[in-house]
Amino acid sequence: MKKLSSQKKGSLLAFVAVMFITPDSLFIRLANIETWGMLFYRGAIPFLVTFIGLLFFYKKKFIKALLAIGYPGIFYIISFSICNVTFIISIQNTNVANTLVMIAMAPMISAILGAIFLREMPDQKTWLAIIITFASVAYIFHDSLELGNFYGDIFGLITAFGLACNAVLARFAKNRDLVPSAVIGKLCVAIFAFFFVDSFDLIGNDLIIIPLMCVMCVALPFVLVTIAPRFITAAEVNLFFLLEVILGPIWVWMVIKEQPSIETIQGGVVIILAIAIHSFMSLKKNTN
Numbered sequence: 001m002k003k004l005s006s007q008k009k010g011s012l013l014a015f016v017a018v019m020f021i022t023p024d025s026l027f028i029r030l031a032n033i034e035t036w037g038m039l040f041y042r043g044a045i046p047f048l049v050t051f052i053g054l055l056f057f058y059k060k061k062f063i064k065a066l067l068a069i070g071y072p073g074i075f076y077i078i079s080f081s082i083c084n085v086t087f088i089i090s091i092q093n094t095n096v097a098n099t100l101v102m103i104a105m106a107p108m109i110s111a112i113l114g115a116i117f118l119r120e121m122p123d124q125k126t127w128l129a130i131i132i133t134f135a136s137v138a139y140i141f142h143d144s145l146e147l148g149n150f151y152g153d154i155f156g157l158i159t160a161f162g163l164a165c166n167a168v169l170a171r172f173a174k175n176r177d178l179v180p181s182a183v184i185g186k187l188c189v190a191i192f193a194f195f196f197v198d199s200f201d202l203i204g205n206d207l208i209i210i211p212l213m214c215v216m217c218v219a220l221p222f223v224l225v226t227i228a229p230r231f232i233t234a235a236e237v238n239l240f241f242l243l244e245v246i247l248g249p250i251w252v253w254m255v256i257k258e259q260p261s262i263e264t265i266q267g268g269v270v271i272i273l274a275i276a277i278h279s280f281m282s283l284k285k286n287t288n
Contacts (some may be wrong), residue, residue, distance in 0.1 A: 010231025014240040017224035023095040024217035026255055028088065028122035036196040037074040038210070045214035050183045050222055066180045072173035073181040076166055080185030081192070083162035086155045097260035098140065101268040102156030104245045106277060107162050107238050108133045111166035116185060129278040136267040136274075143263035145209030177262025178240055179226055239279045242272050 031038060058065050069076070090099040108130045114120040122130070137157070144150045170178055202210055227236055245268065252258045262267070 006231040010228050010236065011240075012151075013224045014065055014232065015235050017221040017228065018240045018243045019247075020216050020224070022244050022249050024213060025091055025100065025248045026251040027209050027213035027217060028091045029096065029252060029256055029258070031206055032200065032204065033206050033210060034198055035088060035092060036078070036193045037198070039085060039193035040190050040197050040200070041188045041202075041210050042084065042088070042218055043188070043193060045211060046137055046219040046222065047183060047186040047190060049215060049219035050186065053223060054180065054183060062161060062180070065177055066085040066184070068176060069181050069248045070173065070176060071180060072169050072176060073178050076169045076173075076178050076181040077185045077188060079162045079165040079169065080182050081188040083159050084189045085192075086159045086162065088153045090155035090159060092152070094149035094156065095249070095258060095260045095264060096143065096252045097264050097268060098144065098149055098153050099156040099159075100155060100245045100248045101140065101264065101271055102137065103160045103163065104242065104271055104275060105137060105157065105160040106163040106167065106266075107132055107279075109161055110167040111165055113168045114171065114258070120171075124174060125278060125281055129274045132274045133271045136270040140264050143267075144203060148263060160275040171249070182222065182226075236279070239276060244275055245272055 028038070055062055073095075087099070090102070091198070102225045111126050111130060127230055141150065144153045148273055179187075225237070249258075249260055
C-alpha cells in the first residue's frame, strides 16, 4: 500500500471494513445460540483478537495508553458496551433493514449532540438532513407499530444514539487515544453476558458461524475502521458505511428471504440519500 495515496489507502481500508461487516446481520439471523451466549462470544473473541493486535501495536506502552483514556474513555467504554447489546436485541426483534436504517441515523444524532455538548452548531444543510432523516424514521416507526417491530426499532435507535455518543466523545477527547476503550468495551460485554449465559456450547453450524462472525464481521472491521480515519475524513467513512445499510438486508433477503416492508424501503432510501448528499456536500466544502 506504500504506492497508494492517502486518499486511496483510507478509501480501501473503509471499503474492505464495510464489506466484512455487511454479512454480520445475516450471521446473527443464522446462528442458533441464545442471545446472551452470542453476546458473550461477540465480546470475548473480538476482545482477544484486537487485544493481541494492540499489544503488538503499542508494545510496552499499552498500559500507559489504557490509563490515559481518562473520564472520556470510561464513558466511551460504557456507551460502546451498551451499543453492542442493543444492536443484537434490535436485530432479533425487527427486520434487519429496520435496524440498519436506524443505525444509519448516527451521524445526524451526533450532529445534534455536538451542538448541545460541544457548541458545534450544524450548518443549514445539516439541519435540513436532520429534519428529513428524523421524519423518515417517524414514518418507519408508524409502520412498525402495525407490524409489531416497534420494540426492535427502538433498540436500533438506541444503538444509533450510542454510536453518536461515541463520535462526540471521540471529538471531545480528540487529543486522547480512545482505541483501548473500545477494546475494553468488548471485554465488558463478555463479562456482563457471562452471568446470563445458559450454555456456552456451540452446536452444528454455530461452530463455524460464531467464530467467523466474531473475527470477520467484528474484530477485523474494527481494526480497519480505526485506521481509515487517519487517511480520509469522517464524512467519507460515513459514505462507505451506507453500503452496509444497502447490502446487509440484501444478504438476508437472498439467504433467508426476509423482506422489509415498503415503508422501511421508502424511508430507508430517503435516509440514505439525505446522508449521502450531506456527506458529498461536506466533502466538496472541505476540498474547496
